[in-house]
Amino acid sequence: MRELLLPIIQMILSVLLVAAILLQQRGSGLGAAFGGGGDVFRTKRGVEKILHYATIGLAMLFFGNAILTVLLA
DSSP, rough: OOHHHHHHHHHHHHHHHHHHHSSSTTTTTGGGGGSSSSOOOOOOOTTTHHHHHHHHHHHHHHHHHHHHHHHHO
16 A cells, blocks of 8 residues: 555645646746846745745655655665
8 A cells, every 4th residue: 555655645746746836927938038028026925925835845745755755665
């Protein structure tokens, strides 16, 4: 059962991580890479801040689960 549980958790975390990344606001895109777009410093607020921290948390869980899966294999 344990051999099956960790890969399932890994798949769920990967789907949640991809969704959290795709839900984040795009910003100025490629225009800023070529010198365009007036970059203005702004802080994250509300849902954007929660989504940012959720993405970091999911990435840490994903990485930890991957390491644990390798160590127990």
